[in-house]
Amino acid sequence: MIGSTYVADTVSPPTPVLSVSPVVLSAPGRAVDLEVRVSAPVTGGELPVILLSHGQGHSNNLSSLNGYAPLVNFWAAHGFVVIQPTHLSSRTLRLDPATPGAPLHWRSRAEDMKRILDQLDVIEAAVPQLLGRLDHSKVAVAGHSMGAHTASLLLGARLTDPEDGTEVNLTEPRIKAGVLLAAPGRGGDALSEFAAKNYSFFVTTDFSAMATPTLVVAGDKDTSAHLTVRGADWHTDPYFLAPGPKSLLTLFEAEHGLGGVSGYDVAETTDENPERVSVVQRLTWAYLRTELHPGESAWQAARAALAAGPNPLGRVESK
Template identity: 30%
Template sequence: MQVIPANRLAPTLVLICLSAAAMAEEPPAAYKTAWGPHGVHVIENHVLPAEPGQRSLRARIAYPDAAGPFPLVVYSHGFNCYRESYAGLTDHWASHGYAVVLPEHPDCPTSEGRMSPEDIRNLLYIRISDVGRVLDALFAPGQDIPGLTGRIDYGRKAIAGHSFGGMIAQVIWGQPLKDLHSTESVSYALGFDAAIVMSGVGEMEQMAEGSFDRVPGPVLVTGGTLDLGNIGGPTIYPWEWRMSAFGLTPPGDKYSVVLEEGDHYLGGLICRDDRGGPDNSGGAHDADGLEILAGVTTAFLDAWLNNDSDAKRFFEDFEANAAITAGRARFAQK
């Protein structure tokens, strides 16, 4: 088990203003962009229980060096992405008091075994099942996760994901899919309390008719103006396509963050270190973009899982708070 100390990063920005009067007199301040007050324990490959015939499923688990109980975040990585490549976000959340579990989907480069043609065809549903297996394992009586057993608050949980994992988050949050054998729609919602969709997806053939109309709030959707969409065919979608979980859904606790000149991989800081940047080979780390997302996503979790008053206030005037990014990001709410 790896332990990351609480003082890994020096604080760089202060919390959101603590009173309405202060907010009126001073420019908005960033929210928890610095590493939090807790050290972080990391279990890189916890093996989840498997029923007969199920594949072995590993998960990366990050949690605070604190007493708990901790709200839960389940994070679905992007296609062909490494779980540990999201540590800049997920361990940041853990340092602020969250237990974060990242299942290793079969398309992860470190996954044991190779996918069969049938696995590839059914990958969407396998990934949905993986998230369900995480919940089953954490809720199962007698399940032991060293250092974490009995310290998760199952009544407060969020689903999050990036790219293909963003689609998983959309579906598990409540966006229905077409039934494979009829014209009916099928919900795979798993009772989460909030959702974070990073570089998600727009209309796809697997989605039920009018599925975006049924995406509830609270949901935070993030993307970037260089983050074009591609689902394996010749069509390239504009960056707005990836923001559909905000743009195409009805109002009500919906929030979006768009990074100007932000790409799909934050220059190699998430998913894979050999992607992103001007020539899509990594090495052009978008540290500012990651800092913005770390702060806003932490505020979102604090607001909707902890009912934190400062975080709630941050989202009451969300669009104005984009000023903290000095023009780097656009914030929107509806």
């Protein structure tokens, strides 16, 4: 259990947050323009940026710029600017199922993040009180479930395009660190028959070139039987199959929702647990804070606090 001592020792008091949506970015060649939500602390300068990619859960609006409030609000209240796109895979867009790239639009999801980075100046100018406050050199990416697949491609994971057989390299050098939450693992014989047939881009997933520093967060009860025959260990592949530096946060008794990161009190969370969400909030914040500000001790302190309690909710290992 994480209590007040953990909060006091590892996280500064929260700052009020402003959140603006939709900010519309021009996206020639995309089925629709790119809409994003921008959340930021109301004070402070030289703010680092987190690009957050949504998953594909059962709820409509969680898979859009309207999801993941437990993470977004925490990160923004503690010094990050969080930018959330609505990917073409979102049900909120009601696109024709025949739209190229459907249903999951794996390539355009990563391209959305690159568009955001290309238009950071536009975003700063569009959001009241934000102009001049971003540090464009300190950018991280985070994603949950399918969003973690998107993030992994930007961090250096590769795959073979099932349409034309070419190797896909979408590595984004402007991104300096990442967080993968309940990420899909390797392809091949690890996939379920359903996943191999319906999501063929998963078949060739390869983490061997994913060199960007990354924190992988996995639940030890996240079996994801519709996607993999490996069980919960599948979600740790981005840690074990990628080169260092990497860290792995394993959450005990956690399922795919990791306690409820995709939204407050949402029905699709099968393992609702506010304390677990608190662990995810603080450990991910501390990891990215330290990766983007070398010499800071937030990550070390958060790891120590997690291990110090009589009944830890998870464990961290690194390489």
